[in-house]
Amino acid sequence: MNSAAETLARLPSRLYRRRRRLALVLRETAGRVARWAALAFGVLVLLAGVVLTPLPGHLGLPLLVVGLMIVLRNSFQAKRRFLRWQRRHPKLIFPIRRLMRREPEIMLVAWQQLLRSEKVFLRKASWRVLKRGRKHLKRRWLKKQPV
Structure with missing residues (x-):
């Protein structure tokens, strides 16, 4: 039992x-x-x-x-x-x-890839428009900034 x-x-x-x-x-x-x-x-x-x-x-x-x-x-x-x-x-x-x-830097990656592709296709540094244009804009922007 x-x-x-x-x-x-x-x-x-x-x-x-x-x-x-x-x-x-x-x-x-x-x-x-x-x-x-x-x-x-x-x-x-x-x-x-x-x-x-x-x-x-x-x-x-x-x-x-x-x-x-x-x-x-x-x-x-x-x-x-x-x-x-x-x-x-x-x-x-x-x-x-x-x-x-999580927060992708889409514009920075796109810009970096544009610069890389420009470097591949345009071998001479004097032909690279994007890099020169960015430097030109940066200089102009720094001149306009009040110190």
Whole structure:
């Protein structure tokens, strides 16, 4: 009689443990499915950005950055590859990392990329309009400032 009472007393705790275990497994599975869905969505956004980048307009690069953010937040392997790529090509990845911050410096990154592209296409320093124009404006601005 004593063993039957103990068995009945243990039964709710066994059921409770099974329910907790089942809930844990369901939560883990739902988390994995959500991560895979987010990863697939990120890849789709990345592909849309790749397709739209060469077209006129400025829709491609923001889509690339958003897609990359989604993929990097949901894939450990992608994060490792991105960091390895960053170590190999820091000048190429740095603007992307600046755009992925909480408060991205969009105008500064765009200006830096314009100066870099000007440097690539116009080899002679005397031909570079953006750099000279910025210096000219800076000198004019400093003259107008009351001291």
